[in-house]
Amino acid sequence: MITRTVTDQEPSHRAQPRPNSRTKALSPWLYAPIAPLLTPALTPGHRSGDAKAMSIDFSLSPELEAIRIQVRQFIDEVVRPAEQAIDENDRESLIAGIIKMRTEAKARSLWLPQMPKEWGGMGLTHVELAMVQAEAAKSRFGPYALNCQAPDEGNMNTLLHWGTDAQKEKYLKLLCDGYGRSCFAMTEPEVAGSDPTLIQTRAYEDGDEWVINGHKWFISGANRANFAILLCRTEDNPDLPQAANTAFIIDLPSEGWNEVREIETMHGGTGHSEILIEDLRVHKDQMLGGRGQGHLLGQFRLGPARLAHCMRWIAQAETALDLMVERSLTRYSHGSFLAEKQGIQWLIADSAIELYQCKLMVLHSAYKIDRKEDFKSEVSMTKHFVANSLCRIIDRAIQVHGALGYSKDSPLADMYMNARWARFADGADEIHMMRTAERTIAAFRDHGTTRTATGNLPI
Numbered sequence: 001m002i003t004r005t006v007t008d009q010e011p012s013h014r015a016q017p018r019p020n021s022r023t024k025a026l027s028p029w030l031y032a033p034i035a036p037l038l039t040p041a042l043t044p045g046h047r048s049g050d051a052k053a054m055s056i057d058f059s060l061s062p063e064l065e066a067i068r069i070q071v072r073q074f075i076d077e078v079v080r081p082a083e084q085a086i087d088e089n090d091r092e093s094l095i096a097g098i099i100k101m102r103t104e105a106k107a108r109s110l111w112l113p114q115m116p117k118e119w120g121g122m123g124l125t126h127v128e129l130a131m132v133q134a135e136a137a138k139s140r141f142g143p144y145a146l147n148c149q150a151p152d153e154g155n156m157n158t159l160l161h162w163g164t165d166a167q168k169e170k171y172l173k174l175l176c177d178g179y180g181r182s183c184f185a186m187t188e189p190e191v192a193g194s195d196p197t198l199i200q201t202r203a204y205e206d207g208d209e210w211v212i213n214g215h216k217w218f219i220s221g222a223n224r225a226n227f228a229i230l231l232c233r234t235e236d237n238p239d240l241p242q243a244a245n246t247a248f249i250i251d252l253p254s255e256g257w258n259e260v261r262e263i264e265t266m267h268g269g270t271g272h273s274e275i276l277i278e279d280l281r282v283h284k285d286q287m288l289g290g291r292g293q294g295h296l297l298g299q300f301r302l303g304p305a306r307l308a309h310c311m312r313w314i315a316q317a318e319t320a321l322d323l324m325v326e327r328s329l330t331r332y333s334h335g336s337f338l339a340e341k342q343g344i345q346w347l348i349a350d351s352a353i354e355l356y357q358c359k360l361m362v363l364h365s366a367y368k369i370d371r372k373e374d375f376k377s378e379v380s381m382t383k384h385f386v387a388n389s390l391c392r393i394i395d396r397a398i399q400v401h402g403a404l405g406y407s408k409d410s411p412l413a414d415m416y417m418n419a420r421w422a423r424f425a426d427g428a429d430e431i432h433m434m435r436t437a438e439r440t441i442a443a444f445r446d447h448g449t450t451r452t453a454t455g456n457l458p459i
Contacts, residue, residue, distance in 0.1 A: 064128060071110060071135040071146075078104045079139045086141075101145035102178050112176060114148050114308070115156060119176050126304065126366035130311045137315035140418075147178050151220055154305035155182045155229055162247075162289045162297055171227055171249060180226035185250075185275065186298060189217035193424075194431040196295055197241040201232040201277060203248070210234075210248065210287070212256070212280045222273035223262055225252050230277075231294045238292060245294030249286045256280030267417040303379050304369060306426045310362050310386040313422060316415055317358065317386075317393045321351045323412065324397040331400075338400060347396040354389040361385060364455060377439050377453060384432035387422035394419055 060068060079101055086097040105111050113132040115121025124132065129148075136142035143149035152175050159172040174180035191198035201214020212232055222228065227249055234246040250257060260274040289297045325348060328339035338344045361382040368375040394416045398405035405412045423429050436453075443453035451457075 060131065064131065067110075067122075067128075068131050068135060070108060071132050072138075074105065074108055074110055074145070075135060075139050075142050079142050079145050082145075083139055083141050098141070098144055101141065102147065105145050105147070106178075110146055111178075112147050112156075114153055115160070115176060119160070119172070121176070126307065126369045127363060129308070130314075130362055130366050133308060133311035134315045134318075137312035138319060142315075143312060147176075148308075150305065150309065151184045152182050153308055154301050155184060157304060158229065158288075158297065158301045161300065164285075166285070167249060167288065174226060181221055181224050183219050183222040183225040183228045183273075184301070185216045185219045185222065185228045185230040187218050188215055189274070190215065193218070194428050196231065196245060196298055199231060199233050199245055201230075203232045203234050203246065205284075206281075208284050209281045210284065212248070212277050212282065214277045216275040216277065218263060218272045219275055220272050222252075222275060223259060223271055227251050228257075229288060231298055234294075235292050242295040243292040245298075246291050247288040247294040247297045248282050249288050250280070250282060254280060254282075265417075266420065267414070270418075302426055303375060306383040307362065307365050307369070307379050309422070309426060310358070310365075310382055313386050313390045313419070314355070314358050314362060316419065317351075317355050317390045320390075320394045320397040320412065320415060321348070321355060323410070324348060324351065324393075324400045327397075327400050327404075344400060347400060351393045351396055354393060358382075358386045358389050364457075377436065378455060380427070380432045380435050383426065384429055384436070387425075388429065390419045390422055391416070 059065075082097045082101050085093075087093040102111075110122070112119070112121035113124050114129050115123075117123040122132075132146070133143065133148065136146050136148065143153075156172060156175050159168060159175075163172060171180075171182070175182060186196060186199070187193040188198075188200060190200055199214075201212065201216065203210045203212040205211075212230070214232060216222075216230075219228070230248050230250050231245050232248065233244050235244045238244045256277060256279050258276045258278065260276050262269050263272045263274055265272065325339070328344050328348065329337060331338045339348075361378070365375055365378040365382045368378055394412060398410075398412050398416060401410055401412060404410050407413060440450050440453040443450050
């Protein structure tokens with residue numbers, strides 16, 4: 001634990017180090033803003049004698065440290081061997097491999113880390129979940145094994161908070177038990193995917209049913225989903241553009257839901273589908289949330305889901321950095337190992353610094369979600385920064401590996417192709433930058449300082 005004590009007479013946000021102890025005082029004070037991340041009770045104002053204390057503790061409790069070690073061992077002992085045996089072109093092999101991993105995850109009590117215990121989960125906070133996701137995603141099948149993968153994870157959270165009792169019993173239970181998959185159908189090819197107010201898929205009432213027509217695009221997991229959460233336009237002239245859309249749960253397969261194709265990407269066919277919806281009928285009981293609340297539901301879902309992506313991307317970035325350093329220590333060229341050359345050291349240093357920033361941003365954003373504080377700014381900035389850092393770190397690792405990194409003999413080529421989508425998934429870079437700029441300008445106009453737009457931290 002790092003602790004800095006400030007007397008009651010000193011304004012805590014302007015505290016100065018004591019003379020002759022500059023190094024000792026500044027180091028903990030520099031990192032003090034992240035104080036409450038893992039020990040929320042130790043916040044500014046916590047009493048210690050007659051002084052106020054701000055404490056930072058990045059250590060895990062013995063119980064959480066045990067979980068972290070369990071997840072790491074599970075990935076090494078179960079997931080990696082099963083991953084090697086899976087033929088992804090053979091559906092039966094894929095399903096059998098995932099069932100084997102999931103059975104063992106349940107046996108080890110590592111099932112559903114993101115869900116409350118009453119739904120069979122581990123009941124972890126978002127800060128604690130970050131630790132699990134960052135270990136699990138060291139393998140691409142890790143999140144699937146623990147049943148905390150996208151898009152199901154975000155859909156579970158949405159159903160938990162927005163679903164009726166009947167919807168939870170039918171759809172949420174299916175996902176939590178691990179017997180079904182789902183998709184989230186929002187994006188359309190004709191309009192910008194980052195602006196859901198432009199959605200053109202429409203629904204109109206016909207008695208007790210809604211009839212839906214439209215065109216969806218890049219819907220992840222649709223080809224294997226048991227149901228979809230679909231956003232479509234139900235209101236023609238709402239008072240607010242954000243009140244035009246409504247969410248529905250669509251059983252799959254359904255008449256009128258037509259998969260046009262699985263979209264081929266630079267990473268190959270990865271389960272993103274184009275869907276044509278023609279006179280699809282759903283009962284009014286399939287509405288998820290209220291009429292006109294689709295935009296609100298989507299934003300509720302996307303915030304934590306974006307952060308969960310970041311948790312998993314950190315695992316991939318760390319793997320790339322590990323590979324980069326390992327290569328630099330074993331590759332000899334022009335009289336020395338690569339690790340001894342300044343140009344390579346800079347690539348390593350830049351990557352380490354960025355990864356450190358990523359971890360702190362994820363933890364602080366998760367902390368704000370757990371505290372039920374407004375987290376939009378933090379999650380938006382975190383998503384943008386982590387997505388770009390992921391791509392940069394993998395790119396540097398490829399550079400250090402040379403032709404080997406570019407080839408399929410190394411995992412880096414696949415990692416880079418898979419990572420490239422991070423910069424537009426769940427909001428393109430430019431959208432997050434625009435929103436960050438708007439919030440920063442607004443903060444200065446309202447308060448005369450940009451502090452509230454940069455984490456609102458006590459530094």
